Amino acid sequence: MAGRVFSLSFGLGAFLLGLTAVYLGLSQDRLLHLKDEYGVILPFSHESPPVVIDLAKDIKYVGSREHEVEHFQNIFYGEDTSGVRRFAPPIAVQPLKGSTIDATRPGAWCPQGLGDVFPFTSRVANISENCLSLRVARPGDTKPDAKLPVMVWIHGGGHALGSASEILYKPDGLVKQAVADGQPLIFVAINYRLGFFGFAISKALIDAKQTNAGLHDQRRALEWVRDNIEAFGGDPDKVTAVGQSVGAADISLHLASYEGKRGVPFQQAIMMSGSPGLNFNTKSDLVANNTAAVAREVGCVENDSQSVETLNCLRKVSIETLANISVSTARAARPPFGEAFFYPMYDGDILTDRPSRLVRAGKFTRGIPIIASWVSNDGAWYAAPTISTDQEVLDTFGLWLYALSEPTKARLLELYPIEDFEGMVRLDYDGSISPQYYRAAQLNRDLWFTCPILEFAWQYVRNGGVEKSHMHLYEHNSTRYAPSFEMMGVQMWRVAHLSDIPYVLNAQHLERADNSEKQLQLSKAISTKIVKFVTSGVPEDRWPAAFANATMGDLKGEFPNKLSLQLLGGPHHNMPITIDKSGDEDTGTAAEQAVRWEKLFGRCEFINSDKVRAEIGT
Incomplete structure (x- = not known):
């Protein structure tokens, strides 16, 4: 009952806030920001939501519309990563036939520090390990057979911060300008695991091939785009991966992943302020030592920090405890955001050597x-x-x-x-x-x-x-x-x-x-x-x-x-x-x-x- 009362109260409050916003004369952009961030109901709006139907899989996606742009948010590409799935590569989501997916609002961010970052960025307020989702934005009334090129955004943030829902990455201006220029496209942005949850490393994790989870998340999201974007009017054979900062560095790591033997699920790339150089000391024990330090802090090390027992213990620690301690430890060592404390490391699997060695040896995916x-x-x-x-x-x-x-x-x-x-x-x-x-x-x-x-x-x-x-x-x-x-x-x-x-x-x-x-x-x-x-x-x-x-x-x-x-x-x-x-x-x-x-x-x-x-x- 208490939960129902809370939901009703929040809904009424959101409506009243939306109504107040109208009377205060807030701009349309500010109103839409309130709607995105806080679920504010915009009064007197009678637009029907956009719907995408994947006929082959019998799945319906219900989104939202802002002016000439249609948004589909919080679409899961990977299963919940808590418990025994913590640190492990993502498991692809398989919605049941006949499912209707509510894609009208942003979902949780992957575990990271809460609060403000910069004055022009979103406030981090909602984190969860059930965060492997993405958002799709497309021109209004895009036809299922449009075959539009696709731009997939991999956010930066030092492998410590960020989300597909970050206000800084709002794609409306890009999508509308592309239409105005006669070159429409579809924009996709992805969440992936960060910090300790995304890049912890130990002997037990290496032996289990469960390292560099954040990189595996990105690849799984790109594979979701390859396998599903056609239903949204996109062309799965015309995908450009766009990364900024560590997002760009990760693109270069994907090109060198598995020494290029498995290819990559994109056809072009834009690397903004990032390359393998952002992943310093890739073959050192730096991140393993940082992982061990957090494990000790949460009481998971009895004898050997690299053991399966330590790993199993870490999977039982609450998200609140693990997030608080890992974030505070990283930020104390690497102020102010904790970047370069947990990041992609040599694991003999997805990364078989230092990135620059792989590139100089020609061990990468070609033709991008x-x-x-x-x-x-x-x-x-x-x-x-x-x-x-x-x-x-x-x-x-x-x-x-x-x-x-x-x-x-x-x-x-x-x-x-x-x-x-x-x-x-x-x-x-x-x-x-x-x-x-x-x-x-x-x-x-x-x-x-x-x-x-x-x-x-x-x-x-x-x-x-x-x-x-x-x-x-x-x-x-x-x-x-x-x-x-x-x-x-x-x-x-x-x-x-x-x-x-x-x-x-x-x-x-x-x-x-x-x-x-x-x-x-x-x-x-x-x-x-x-x-x-x-x-x-x-x-x-x-x-x-x-x-x-x-x-x-x-x-x-x-x-x-x-x-x-x-x-x-x-x-x-x-x-x-x-x-x-x-x-x-x-x-x-x-x-x-x-x-x-x-x-x-x-x-x-x-x-x-x-x-x-x-x-x-x-």
Whole structure:
């Protein structure tokens, strides 16, 4: 009875909140946000919900409609992962014939820390181990036989945060713009297990082949798309996997999974600010030690932390206890979000070696056209604004890259001389910031993102992954988060990590962000380029292939002598540029000079060298 009273009270409260919202004159976008996040009933709405019927499987999906976009949320692709299924690979959901699936509202997020993350992101409030679900968004009135290209979003969050339902990934602007451009598509976003629940590792788990659960979840979700998206009007043979940050890194791991012998359930990929370089120390015992530490903390280790007995005990611990302790342990060690504490590791199964070794050995799935990218200030939040010494610069990545030799550290400081960053200081806006901060931010950007991305792109092409014409790069140089960064007191972040997401997804309204007409138009322009790649395999005619000018001799080298990329946003707007190893920093167009200032050839050649990759463990 109490449960029924609660449901009735919440329903009445939601209705009254919706009615109040109308009388207060809240915008349509804000109303729809209330509906998504809190189940608010919008009064006076008589639209019938969209329905998809899978005739072959006799399943009906009931969704919701927002303007011209139809949403189907919380569709389960995997069974509940609690109890004995904790850590294990997902079991595919098999709905009974004649089932009607309520896909009208978002479901639970996979276990992670609760609360706020950024001012422009969702508040994490509802977690469950029964979280292996996805969402589908499509143009209104899509026909069952439409055969639309499909874009599958794999979210970032350091393998510690995130969900398909995150407001930052709202796909409506992308879907509507794609229709306006005459290139409609279907958008899918997936949940997958995170942190301790997704990436715990031990001898017992390795022996049982139950490691890297989060990667298995992603593959299972992509297989669901392959097997079911046709009922929604999608083309299962035209799927583009799009990942941001660790989502992008995971795409590269999927390409190298099982040494390429099992293929991948997608035909194209976009890797935004991520490559195998985000998975440092892949063959170390780091994550195993972190797993053991949590097991001890919850009282599951009597003698051997690697034993089956410890594993069985961990499966009996409540989700509340395990989530609280694993998240707090990770965040204490890797503040503020606990990223890079649990992540994909070498297990002799899905990953048979360090990722860079697999790619350099040509042990990967071939024939996948790729766009790979980075953001101008991707490393901004890895450095504290108070940094002022060489040692503090090195300390910003010391937690993660703990095996760097002293000669390597010295050489990194030489490659990033402090005088290169003195011109970046803006005392009137950033406050009292040392050039050392910007030096550390650039170093972190190149170590985490830019150089590993270039390494993967070059090695994938030179080792026969794709033809030169099917590898593209971009650098993104605009942000809509400046108002939030100012509110947080981190305006020095500038075009920080995450900045390209609202442009790619064409977000037309963001909370506490720059929604000016200029930024909205830039978002449309960038989204159009991305959608063109998803729908046609070519981003646009003026977007050059990354290594189009590489000769057979060049392809024998460990690093390119010339590269082309698309510069998106910033003072130079959207334009293609080409730089070469011998080019002078002060020659060429202003855009080319800006990218040459980054000194990608000398810096990334060193970071991607055998010696440094071995020390980093990628």
